[in-house]
Amino acid sequence: MTAHFGRRLRKGAATTAVAAAAVAALSASQAPAVTGNDRPTAAGQTTPDGSTDHSATGDSPYYTDLPPLSSPLPSPSDSQSPSIGTPVSVGEAEAGIPATILDAYKKAETELAASKPGCNLPWQLLAAIGKVESGQARGGQVDASGTTTSKILGPALDGNGFALIKDTDNGAYDGNSTYDQAVGPMQFIPSTWAWAGRDGNGDGKKDPNNIYDAALAAGHYLCRNDWNLSTDAGLRSAILSYNNSTDYLNTVLSWLEYYRKGTHSVPDGTGTLPSGRSDDNSGANPTPTATPSPSTTTPATSTPNPSPTPKPSTSPTTPASSTPTPTPTPTDTVAKLADAGTAKLAAMAGDAFSKKISTSAKTSAGKTVAKVRIRFTIVGDTDAMFTGGEKVAVVVTNASGVAVAPALQAGETTGDFTVRATLVGRAIAGLDYTASVTPRVADTLARTGTTALTCTPGGEFADQVEVKATYKGAVADKVGATATLIKAADDTTENDKGPYFKDADGKTIRTLTGLATDAGGLLKLPKLYADDTTGTFLLQITTTGGAILTVELTVAAATDTSSASPSPSASPSA
Incomplete structure (x- = not known):
C-alpha cells in the first residue's frame, strides 16, 4: 500500500530554538483543542483497493516531528521530574512524558507481559506511537482518571484527501454520524475500537478517550497475529498495521529508539507538543479560519487574462483528462x-x-x-x-x-x-x-490409593475417595463427573441405604453432581458416612466421555479381638 498522505515534512526539534517553538505550540494548540479537532484537513490519498477496513487509525494523519539528535538525560527515577521553570536541554524536554500517560503505558506493558508474553511489547513503543498520534494526549491534557479533558479527533474520513470510511458507530465516539474519525490519544477509528477496545483502568467501560483504556487496546492490537515485537520483522509488521505508511514506520521507530535511551515523568499538561503534521504540505494551517474578504478576491477577478487565446484550445481536453477511467483493483x-x-x-x-x-x-x-x-x-x-x-x-x-x-x-x-x-x-x-x-472428556479413571474403604455402622469412613482422570494417557483436567452410591453392579439406580454423603445442611445424599477434576486431573470426594446397615456397597463415579470407576465400600461391626489373646493361666507348665 502506498503512503496515504502527501509529502511528509520533517520538523524535528533538533535545536533548542525548535524545541522552544514546540513548547509554544502547546499553548497555541489549546484553541483547536476546545473545538475537539486538533487534526487539520489536507489532501491525501485513499487506499489502492478502496477498502473501508483500515489500520487502527484508519491511516489518519499523524505528527511527523523527529526526536532531537542528542540523547535524553533522564532524571534518576521515574518519580522525579524537573521543576517547572527549571531550564532543561532539548533532549530532556522531549524525553519528558506526562506522569499519567507514562503510567498508562507501563501498566499496559505489565498486562501484556502476563497475557501475551510471546509478544514482548515494550512500553516505549506505546510511548512512541502516543507521541506520533497525539503528542502524548496534547502534552498530558488528561484528568485524574486518565481521560482527555477534551476529545482528540482526527479529520472526517470522507474520501476527500483521506480514506473513505463511512460511519460505523452512529457518532457515538466521534460525534459524526456520516463518516468515521480517529478518536482519543491513540487515535482509534470507531470500527477498530469496536473489537479492539479494552478496559485498562477497571471502571467497567472501554473509552478510547481514556489513556489507560487506549494504551491497553493499542498493546493488544500490536500483539495480535502472534507478532514477536522483539524481532525486527514482528516490530515492523505491528507498526505498519497501526498506520500503513513507511514514513509513519520510520517516525515511530525513531521515537522508540529515543525513548529507550531514557525518559522521565513530567507533570500532566506540561509535556511538549509536536508541530509538524503528515497532512501539512505547506507548513501553514491548510484549513482557513475565516471566509476570504471581497478585497482579497477582487484583484484576482479584476486582473485580465494575459493570454486568452490559447485557453479555448486546451479547455475541451480538460474534462476528459480530469475523469480518467479508473483501473479496477x-x-x-x-x-x-x-x-x-x-x-x-x-x-x-x-x-x-x-x-x-x-x-x-x-x-x-x-x-x-x-x-x-x-x-x-x-x-x-x-x-x-x-x-x-x-x-x-x-x-x-x-x-x-x-x-x-x-x-x-x-x-x-x-x-x-x-x-x-x-x-x-x-x-x-x-x-x-x-x-x-x-466438553472436556476422560477415558480412564483410577483410584490414587489402594487402602480398603471400611467403616463401622453409624460411623464415618477414615479415608476419602480420590481418583485421577486421564484422556489418551494425558491428564484430563476440568472434566465433569458424577458420583452415585448404587444398589448393585447391574442396577445403577441410587441406593436407599448404606453409605452416604452429607450436603451443606448435613442432610443425607447419595448422588453428587457438578463435580470436576482439578488441573492435575484429580477428584477428591467429600467424606463418606455409614448408617446402621452392614454389608458391601458400591460407589460409582462417571465422567464426561464415558470413563467409569466402581469402588467397593464395606460396613461391618468392629471385630472383638480380646478372645484372641491367651489367658494369663494358659502356660505350657499348666
Whole structure:
C-alpha cells in the first residue's frame, strides 16, 4: 500500500530554538483543542483497493516531528521530574512524558507481559506511537482518571484527501454520524475500537478517550497475529498495521529508539507538543479560519487574462483528462467468496482447533484473486478466540487467492459458534463456517490409593475417595463427573441405604453432581458416612466421555479381638 498522505515534512526539534517553538505550540494548540479537532484537513490519498477496513487509525494523519539528535538525560527515577521553570536541554524536554500517560503505558506493558508474553511489547513503543498520534494526549491534557479533558479527533474520513470510511458507530465516539474519525490519544477509528477496545483502568467501560483504556487496546492490537515485537520483522509488521505508511514506520521507530535511551515523568499538561503534521504540505494551517474578504478576491477577478487565446484550445481536453477511467483493483474483481477445503472445525474445551479456515476470493468467472483482504470474525455466544486472543483477524489472500485464518483456540463455553468470512472493501455475500466446542472428556479413571474403604455402622469412613482422570494417557483436567452410591453392579439406580454423603445442611445424599477434576486431573470426594446397615456397597463415579470407576465400600461391626489373646493361666507348665 502506498503512503496515504502527501509529502511528509520533517520538523524535528533538533535545536533548542525548535524545541522552544514546540513548547509554544502547546499553548497555541489549546484553541483547536476546545473545538475537539486538533487534526487539520489536507489532501491525501485513499487506499489502492478502496477498502473501508483500515489500520487502527484508519491511516489518519499523524505528527511527523523527529526526536532531537542528542540523547535524553533522564532524571534518576521515574518519580522525579524537573521543576517547572527549571531550564532543561532539548533532549530532556522531549524525553519528558506526562506522569499519567507514562503510567498508562507501563501498566499496559505489565498486562501484556502476563497475557501475551510471546509478544514482548515494550512500553516505549506505546510511548512512541502516543507521541506520533497525539503528542502524548496534547502534552498530558488528561484528568485524574486518565481521560482527555477534551476529545482528540482526527479529520472526517470522507474520501476527500483521506480514506473513505463511512460511519460505523452512529457518532457515538466521534460525534459524526456520516463518516468515521480517529478518536482519543491513540487515535482509534470507531470500527477498530469496536473489537479492539479494552478496559485498562477497571471502571467497567472501554473509552478510547481514556489513556489507560487506549494504551491497553493499542498493546493488544500490536500483539495480535502472534507478532514477536522483539524481532525486527514482528516490530515492523505491528507498526505498519497501526498506520500503513513507511514514513509513519520510520517516525515511530525513531521515537522508540529515543525513548529507550531514557525518559522521565513530567507533570500532566506540561509535556511538549509536536508541530509538524503528515497532512501539512505547506507548513501553514491548510484549513482557513475565516471566509476570504471581497478585497482579497477582487484583484484576482479584476486582473485580465494575459493570454486568452490559447485557453479555448486546451479547455475541451480538460474534462476528459480530469475523469480518467479508473483501473479496477483486485478487490473490484472479486464476485464471491468460496470455501477452500476447510475440514470439520471441532475441538475440546480449552484445546486448539487442529484445522484452520481457508477461504478463496474468486471472480465471476471462477478465477481466484490474490492480494485482497479477507476479514474473519468470530460471532455467537462463545469465548473461543483466534490465536493471539482476538475475535477478528484480517488476512491477505496468497498467490493462489486463498486466505488462511489464524488457528482457533477453544474456550470453556461448549456448543457451536460461527466464523464469518467477509471481503474487505466490497459488499458481497459473506461465508459462514460452523465450529463446535465439545466438553472436556476422560477415558480412564483410577483410584490414587489402594487402602480398603471400611467403616463401622453409624460411623464415618477414615479415608476419602480420590481418583485421577486421564484422556489418551494425558491428564484430563476440568472434566465433569458424577458420583452415585448404587444398589448393585447391574442396577445403577441410587441406593436407599448404606453409605452416604452429607450436603451443606448435613442432610443425607447419595448422588453428587457438578463435580470436576482439578488441573492435575484429580477428584477428591467429600467424606463418606455409614448408617446402621452392614454389608458391601458400591460407589460409582462417571465422567464426561464415558470413563467409569466402581469402588467397593464395606460396613461391618468392629471385630472383638480380646478372645484372641491367651489367658494369663494358659502356660505350657499348666
